[in-house]
Every structure is written in structure tokens, then in C-alpha cells.
Amino acid sequence: MVSQRAIFVDAGFLLAVGGTQVVGTSLRSAFRVDFEKLIEGILKCTEEHSGIDVLRTYWYDASKDALFTDQHKQIGLLPGVKVRLGRISFNGEQKGVDLKLGLDLVGVARNRAASVAYLVSGDDDLAEAVEEAQDLGMKVVLVGVADSGHRLGVMSVAEHLALRVDSIITLPAELIDACFTRIVQESPRPTAAAHDVAPVPADHASRLVPRPLPKPGAPMAKPVLPSRPTPHPSPRLAPTEAQLVYSSGGVGGRVAPEDTLLDVAHEVGESVAANWYGSCTQGELVDLLADRPILPTEIDRVLLKDCAQRIGEYKTDLQGVRKALRFAFWKKLDSLTE
Template sequence: MAIPDFHHPHPTSKFALLVDVGYLYAAAGEVLLGAKERKEFRVRADELIKSLQKHAAERIPGGELLRVYWYDAARDRVPTVDQRVIAQLPWVKVRLGNLNARGQQKGVDAQIRSDLEALARHHAVSDTILIAGDEDMVPAVEAAQAYGVRVHLWGVEPPFGTNQAERLVWESDTVEILSADFLRPYFTRVPPVPSVPSPAQVFANRAPKPAPKASKLGPARSQVEEVGEHVAQKWILTRGRDNIRDLLPGPMLPPVIDTELLIEAEKELGHSLRPYPEARIWLRDGFWARVYREFNLGVGVSNK
């Protein structure tokens, strides 16, 4: 009987990429930056995911990507700014566990095991690529294999020794290590947040210009700014200061977050702001004014 070749699967095969983000980020942060905590670095996750997809396609030529499962955690399962951006990417499904007060992930491993077993049981894929290191994954790997699915384990190059459970390595069908060079372009150390950024720094991406006057039928500037501040206050309370801190130094917002700000404001106002470009500027001014106060930054809104 011929041995199945990982590099030449059936042309109609499908594969899924399951990523334990906690493992990936921690391992990469350690080998690349010597970082112990995620807040010490930033990740260009959208570019990293595209690179992982491309690498997977090269490793399984002829295979069709079902989707990327991105397993992460957040306090009270309220997604962070980065997680909201990632969730908008095509072919990516974000799965969130809970992050407790000590920064420990809860429920993530269970979600990975459940999805891996379900994909295999329903014959949704012929191959899965698993980026993980925990021995808790072993029963799910064995269950998937029992349903005829090949499990390919990817790990992150460790600074020394190993960062994956030995038994997980044993039980997987193939094993590959992602090199530090492969991951390096997507990880950067976070510089200290300046206590008082200068106006030139904060407004570098927006050319200074007089604030346009509202049309007769448009909303009042003071009202829109007040709503922007209220949305910021609500987000600080519901999403947490650490989440909002990720937006600093501003004043540009990721498109996904900017759209959420607009939608929240329109709900509070009871009407659309989309016909009034100047109102969008005032809304952001109000939002940033509240955020800067929260973090004691000495920059406010633009001159009225």
C-alpha cells in the first residue's frame, strides 16, 4: 500500500489552519525580542496570517483552504482592537476564550480540541495544520486521525530546548518549525508611550486646516463631540483601559474601529452622520479628547 504523501495530497483535499495565538505570540516574542508579555510588542497580524496561509498552500499543493481558526483570549471575551480587525479578514474565524485577572487564558484549548474533532468527524477537511505546543491537544489530534485526517504540527523556533510538548510532537503526522526569520517581519517592540505627545506627533497624519462649519441642517459640533466623548467613556468601561491604550497615540483609528465609533454615535444621536464629513472629524475629536484625559496626555481636540 502506498504511503500518503503530505506534499502531494488529493487535488480536491481541503485543509484548515488552527492557530493557538497565545502559544504563537509568546514563543515568537521570546525568540525574537526576549519579551515575556504580549504588551511588550505589537504584531502585524493581518500580514502574518496571509504569510501563514501562503506557507500552508506551499506545503499542501493543490489543497484548498477551508479557513483559518484564530484562537485567542480577551477579558470577559470582549474582543480587543486587534481582535476586531482580525475578525474582519476573509477566511478567518476568531475564537475567544476568557482572560482572567492574572492574564491566564481559559477555555482556549477546549475550543481548539472541539473544532479539530468536529472538522474531522464531519469530513470537512483532509488535513489540518495546528500551531500549538500544549500536550492537552494530544487527545484531539488522536481523535482527528481516527477519522482519517492528517494533522501537521507547526511550532515556533525556540531560543533553546523546545517549546512544544514531546508527546504532541510524537503524535502529529508531520512536524515543522517556523523559523525566527519567517516571523521577524511581523513582530516589533512597543516603544514607551510618551507622557505628553506633541501636537505635531499626534496630528502628523492629518493636515492642519480650519474646522469646517456645519451646514444649517447638519448637527451641532458641540453635540457631536459630546457623543464622541461618551462613546470613548463607554468603551473604556466595557472594553478596558488596556484595550483603548492600544489605540494610542492616535489620532488615526483602524478602519474597523472608526466604523464602530460612527455606528455607536449614530445610535445615540438617532440619525446618520454620513452626509456630514465635518461631523466625522468632530466625532473623532471628542473621542480622542476623552481618551487623552484618561491617560493624562496633554493634547486635546483641534481648535474650534
């Protein structure tokens, strides 16, 4: 087997963890990333660990119809980087990403093209591919982001996966801080042109009347908000459900003893709302308010993902937690748009 290292990066995992650490949410529109610096940092970290040459860096992400976006083209043009894309389904889920990564990992091992694989991921679905690569003679090292409060020492890594790799190393916190930058605005950006704002459905016409877009350089007027339904009391779990929790799959971290599940859900809901509001356009805000109380799939998934980071996927499945997440999101958005 050739004495080389190959790097396999699950972009969805890395960007979610980095965004959560720097911005407080995995919502991609809430931060920008210096991909060149990030990949250079990963290369340096793995080189210091192994001291051997690199075969290439495989970058796995998803896009609509698995087509390259401008961002993916930018990453793919970096020396030694190969971008592999899965699809984004109609409900916002990634499809085919883990499969491609697992097949490539085993393929590189079978072809004896590298002796060490560095895996930047936390998904337990890759555990079987890791073991297959190991059976073929390859060492697999997990690369994570340090989390001293987690029993595994890294953020958002499934225990099922962590138990199967040969070792775990962490990226420097300084690298994550340097590569991720928060995008924050006091109010939504003006939509590029009036015709870019989606028309309001007839059944919402009486509830939502957007104001004209401001002229360049003039203060932006906020859209008139739809009438708000009478707020329901924040849902509360039974005392037996509001306990200190650990992720059953090792996906989330630890909740401090003084916190309850609903406290975390409210914090996450408010954080996602604030970050989304600070990165959206006026047209996106109008569209969101027009469909109230329904949340777009991508926002709903971020709420659940960010909450799972804190309390674990199992507890995030509780209906009380999900209701609290959405309640807190709308409540925070209301306060920002008043």
C-alpha cells in the same frame, strides 16, 4: 473526506514564541504584530507543504468576558479567518481556549470538511484531540518556530504533543522577524490625562508622590519613587539544583552548561522589567510602584512563562527561582527609574 486543509492557531502560543524570539519576552505590550502578514505567511507555508486548498484559518485567543477587542475585530475581518475567544480569568489565566480549539479540530474531522489540519500550538492538553481527529481520518501537522538548540527542533512545544502529530513543519525565521516589532521607549509614555492616573491609596501617600504630567512637547518628569526596602541578598539554590536542565514536559529549551537556574532567572527578570518599562505609561508605572513589592498578575505570569521557556516548567516551580525572578525585576526597574 474533502481534500482541504484547515489551520488552527493558538494565538497565545504563537505570540509568546514570536515575541520571545524577536524581543526576548512574551510580554505583549513589548511588541506589535502585523497580523495580516503573519496569517498570510502561515497560509503560504501550509500551502507549500500540502498543495491543497484551505477551508479557513481558526484563530484562538482570550479576552475579558470573551468579548471582541478592536484587535480581534481586525483579525476577524481578514478573509477566511474565524476568531474564537475564550475568557481571561481574574488571575490572568486563559479559560476555554484549548477546549474550543480541541472541539473544533475534532468537529472538522468528524464532518470530513478537511483532510489535513495544521496546528500552531505547543500545548500538550491538545494531544487527545489530535489523536481523536486522526482516528477520524484526518492528518494533523504541527507548525512551529524553528529552534536548532531544542531536541524537538521547535520552540516551546510539549513532547507529549509532538509525539502524536503526523509531522512537524516550521515557519520561516524571516516571517517572524518581519511580523514582530519591538516597542521600546527611553521612559514611560505620559498618561493621556491627569484623571487617568489611579489615586494612590492612603497607606502609600507618604511613600509615593507623583509629579504633575508634562505639557505636550515638554520633557516628561519621572514620578518620585517610593522608598525602597533594604535589599535582601539574591537567593541561591543548592549546588544540586543548579544543573543543566531539560523541560520535563518539553515546554522549555536547553540551558547552556555554563548557566545556572538562577543566572537564567536573573536574565529573565531583568529582560521583562526593561521591556515592561519601555512599553508602559507613566500612570502604569505609578500604580506598579504604589503596590510594591506585589507584582500585577499579568507581569508575574510573564516572568514565569519566559523563565519556563528557558529552563522548563518544573524548575520554574522552585521557590528560589521564583524569588530570583521577582528580585531581578525590581532591581532592574530600580536602575531604570533612578
